[in-house]
Amino acid sequence: MSAVAATTQPRGEILSSILAFVRHHVLTLYSLLFFAYLLLPIAIVVAFSFNHPTGNFNYVWQGFTWDNWRYWDGVPGIRSAVFLSLEIALLASLVATALGTMIALALVRYGFRGRAATNIMIFLPLSTPEIVLGASLLTLFLNLNVVFGFWTILIAHIMFCISFAVVTVKARLVGFDRHLEEAAMDLGANEWVTFRKVTLPLIAPAILAALLLCFAISIDDFVVTYFNAGSETTFPLFVWGAARVGAPPQVNVIGTAIFVIAVSGMLVNVLIQMRRTRAATS
Amino acid sequence: MGLLHRHRQLTPYLLLAPGLLWLGVFFVVPLGFLAYQSLQSGNFDIGYSFSWAWGNYWNAVRDYRPQFVRSLEYAGIATVLALVVSYPVAYWIAFRGGRWKNLLLLFIVAPFFVTYLIRTLAWETILSDNGFVVHTLQHLHVLGPGGRLLATSTAVVTGITYNFLPFMALPLYVSLEQIDHRLLEAAQDLYASKWKAFVRVTLPLSLPGVVAGTLLTFIPAAGDFINAQLLGSPENHMIGNVIQSKFLELTDYPAAASMSFILMAAILVAVAVYARAVGTEQLTGTAV
Numbered sequence: 001m002s003a004v005a006a007t008t009q010p011r012g013e014i015l016s017s018i019l020a021f022v023r024h025h026v027l028t029l030y031s032l033l034f035f036a037y038l039l040l041p042i043a044i045v046v047a048f049s050f051n052h053p054t055g056n057f058n059y060v061w062q063g064f065t066w067d068n069w070r071y072w073d074g075v076p077g078i079r080s081a082v083f084l085s086l087e088i089a090l091l092a093s094l095v096a097t098a099l100g101t102m103i104a105l106a107l108v109r110y111g112f113r114g115r116a117a118t119n120i121m122i123f124l125p126l127s128t129p130e131i132v133l134g135a136s137l138l139t140l141f142l143n144l145n146v147v148f149g150f151w152t153i154l155i156a157h158i159m160f161c162i163s164f165a166v167v168t169v170k171a172r173l174v175g176f177d178r179h180l181e182e183a184a185m186d187l188g189a190n191e192w193v194t195f196r197k198v199t200l201p202l203i204a205p206a207i208l209a210a211l212l213l214c215f216a217i218s219i220d221d222f223v224v225t226y227f228n229a230g231s232e233t234t235f236p237l238f239v240w241g242a243a244r245v246g247a248p249p250q251v252n253v254i255g256t257a258i259f260v261i262a263v264s265g266m267l268v269n270v271l272i273q274m275r276r277t278r279a280a281t282s
Numbered sequence: 283m284g285l286l287h288r289h290r291q292l293t294p295y296l297l298l299a300p301g302l303l304w305l306g307v308f309f310v311v312p313l314g315f316l317a318y319q320s321l322q323s324g325n326f327d328i329g330y331s332f333s334w335a336w337g338n339y340w341n342a343v344r345d346y347r348p349q350f351v352r353s354l355e356y357a358g359i360a361t362v363l364a365l366v367v368s369y370p371v372a373y374w375i376a377f378r379g380g381r382w383k384n385l386l387l388l389f390i391v392a393p394f395f396v397t398y399l400i401r402t403l404a405w406e407t408i409l410s411d412n413g414f415v416v417h418t419l420q421h422l423h424v425l426g427p428g429g430r431l432l433a434t435s436t437a438v439v440t441g442i443t444y445n446f447l448p449f450m451a452l453p454l455y456v457s458l459e460q461i462d463h464r465l466l467e468a469a470q471d472l473y474a475s476k477w478k479a480f481v482r483v484t485l486p487l488s489l490p491g492v493v494a495g496t497l498l499t500f501i502p503a504a505g506d507f508i509n510a511q512l513l514g515s516p517e518n519h520m521i522g523n524v525i526q527s528k529f530l531e532l533t534d535y536p537a538a539a540s541m542s543f544i545l546m547a548a549i550l551v552a553v554a555v556y557a558r559a560v561g562t563e564q565l566t567g568t569a570v
Contacts, residue, residue, distance in 0.1 A: 031374045034367065035389050041404035041444065042396055048407065059407050099301035110294035121302060125309050127497070129505025129549065131522050135529055135542045136312035139319045142535070159308040162301055191293075220397050222508065227529065239399040243512060247403055255400035262395040263388070270384040277381060 042259065049252035058249050068249040072257075075250045081238035082254060084150075085219050088234065092157035093214035099158070100165025100214075101207055105199075107166070108173040125163045133160060134227030141228065148230025156228045157221065161214040168213055172206035216262060320539035330536060338540040346524055346541065353520040353545070354552060356435070356510075357503035360442040364450040364499050365492065367443070372454035372491075373484075376461075383459075390451050398445065402512050405441050406432065409513065433515035441509035446502060450495040457491025458484070493560055497553060504549050521545055 022029065048058055052065040073079035107118060125133065137156050146152060180202070184194040222236040229237055239251050320338055322330040343350070375386045393401055408415055409431040419425040431437050461484060469479040507522030521541060528538035 027370060027374050028378070031371045034371045038389065038393060038444075038447070041401050041408065042392060044404040044407050045396055045400055048404075059410050060412055099304060102297040103301040106294040106297035110297075112291075112294040118298060118302065121305055125305065127501055129501060129522075129545065131505040131507065131525055132313075132316075132542050132546055133309070135525060135538065136316040137308060138529060139315040139535065139539060140308070140312040143315055143319070155308055159304060162305060166301070216395070220394075222399055226526075236397055236399050239397065239403070243399065243403060247400075251400060251403075255397050258397060259392075259395045263392065266388050266391075266395075270388055273384055274381055 045252050045259070046256045049249055049256045051249050051252075053249060058247060058252070068253050072250055072253045075242075075248045077233060078235075078238055078250055078254070081233045081235045084232060085235040088150075088153055088157055089215045089218040091154055092161055092218045093211050096158045096161030096214045097165045097169075097207060097210045100162050100210060101169050101203070103162070103166045104169035104173055108170055108176070109178070122163050122166050125160060126167070130160075130221075130223040131227075134224040137224070138227045148228060149232050152228045152230065153225055153232060153234065156224045157218045160221070160224060161217060164213055164217060165210040168210040169203065169206045172209070173203060176202065212265065219258065316539050316542060319535050320543055322536045324536075326533040326535075335536060338536045339544065342537060342541045342544055346521060349519055349521045349524050350544065350548060352518070353504050353522065354548060356439055356442060356520060357500050357506075358552075360439050360446065360503050361450070361496055361500045363439070363443045364447050365454075365496065368447055368451040368495075369454055369492075372451050372458055376455055376458035377463075387452075387455065390455070391448050393444070394448055399508065399512075402441055402445065402508055405437070405444065406512055409437050409440070432513060433518070435514070435518050437513040438509050438518045438520075441513045442503050442506060445506075445509065446499045449498040449502070453494035453498060454488065454491040457488045457494075461487045489560070496556070500552070501549055504552075505545060 047061070049068055050064050050066070051058055051061055052063040052067070053060075054062055068074075073082075103118070103122065106112070107115065134156070137152075137159070140146075141148060141152055181194050181198050184198045185191075189197065220236065221234075222240065225234050225237060226240070233241070235254060239247060242248060242251055318332060319330070321332060321335050323333045323335040323338075324330040371390075375383055375390075379386050396404075407413065410416070411430050411432065416425065416429070416431055419431075420427060420429060425431075431440075465483055465487075466479050469483050470476070474482065504520075505522050507520055507526050510518050510520045510523050522545075525538050525541050525545070528534045528541065
């Protein structure tokens with residue numbers, strides 16, 4: 001129907017109606033282009049995880065294969081690098097979130113001397129270039145003759161994750177209703193029981209968010225790790241080494257896997273939120 | 283009762299102690315060591331010793347001025363590009379996103395879920411000599427027949443812009459999202475055109491987001507060395523590349539340490555100049 005109507009219309013009218021459409025939706029069209037630009041490199045990473053490269057360089061599309069996924073650890077060193085990254089990310093996010101949550105609780109719920117100084121202390125690592133964080137830790141360990149390896153990586157990751165954990169938990173604690181805690185105390189619960197039965201369940205989503213954020217930052221970190229890893233190899237360090245001679249498609253496989261897991265986690269979260277707001281508005 | 287009272291006063295400090303101690307020992311103290319190292323002289327084989335060697339700083343500025351300038355230049359251009367490119371999208375999500383807002387934000391941060399090095403390698407593929415971007419640009423005669431994008435400053439700035447874009451887009455979105463729509467209606471009721479309402483109302487109200495986004499993008503960009511390493515040539519190397527190789531390949535620690543401090547100082551100066559331009563209130567308002 002519309003096609004017939006369109007052909008009977010004079011040409012100029014179609015053109016002007018197209019122009020009107022474009023003018024009306026220019027922001028939407030631009031945003032779509034923007035998202036295409038944003039997602040293009042990701043699409044490349046995913047696509048090239050299925051590439052069947054003939055030489056050393058995984059740059060040109062040669063043909064489709066499942067082999068890179070089937071033999072994801074077919075490249076020497078990649079398996080141990082992935083497991084080291086997972087181990088570090090798990091431990092670093094647990095410790096940093098615990099330390100960060102405690103700081104956030106202190107900042108939001110207590111008045112004390114030195115609040116401003118504490119805020120600055122949290123803000124400073126976030127506003128220092130990563131290379132300076134990595135370099136200064138390196139000089140510390142060098143001067144104290146510390147052996148570089150697992151522990152130095154872990155210490156570094158906890159250090160740069162703490163501020164992120166504090167900021168994340170703090171953001172959700174601000175709207176926290178303290179009357180609930182007071183009610184529990186009035187009913188005879190002591191501080192520890194109140195914390196466990198009232199406070200902790202209420203701030204659990206914030207803690208979970210901080211854990212996930214720290215995990216993601218840790219598993220992705222290259223610069224600070226590069227300065228403090230010694231001869232250990234995390235996954236990003238493996239990619240760096242491999243890039244010099246041409247990264248194998250298995251690198252794309254791991255990259256895609258990390259991406260898919262992280263995005264599905266976020267997606268579930270977003271969908272739950274959308275449902276809630278929909279239920280609340282309808 | 284008195285004991286309980288004292289105990290409650292102590293609680294915040296007990297909560298703070300472990301985390302702040304960690305930051306103190308592994309963030310503040312190392313900066314002290316870095317300062318100490320930057321004033322040492324000697325060489326790796328005979329060892330370094332502290333000697334108030336301020337010459338390290340002068341030598342660094344003398345020998346690596348192009349890299350310092352380039353770092354600030356690339357970071358500055360990438361920050362402006364990121365601002366211009368992402369502002370309309372942040373606006374679109376904040377004002378037209380409706381209930382899809384959270385999903386669209388997920389798209390914005392999606393690049394962060396791909397390992398930094400891998401997404402930079404993806405740009406290497408996109409900008410490679412056999413890629414469609416180079417072919418298209420050659421076809422349009424923007425690039426000459428042998429022209430390339432890899433190993434140019436364009437490639438490095440493209441990579442930096444892309445890699446730090448979410449740092450710009452998210453604060454922009456947050457500040458735009460908080461704007462009370464009734465203010466815009468009021469402006470239009472008072473016969474302001476849509477454009478005028480944007481310039482006089484929306485833009486000024488989104489300034490905190492612009493300031494936060496600019497800082498969050500500029501600071502890591504100025505210290506970056508990965509984009510220059512993977513997408514550029516030695517002629518595009520930034521100060522981060524020099525610091526990295528001095529520390530880890532040449533083991534010239536005092537020179538590398540002094541350069542790290544000069545980088546920090548340069549960033550502070552750049553931020554201060556910027557603060558003067560936009561007003562310090564905006565800056566501290568977003569910082570704390």
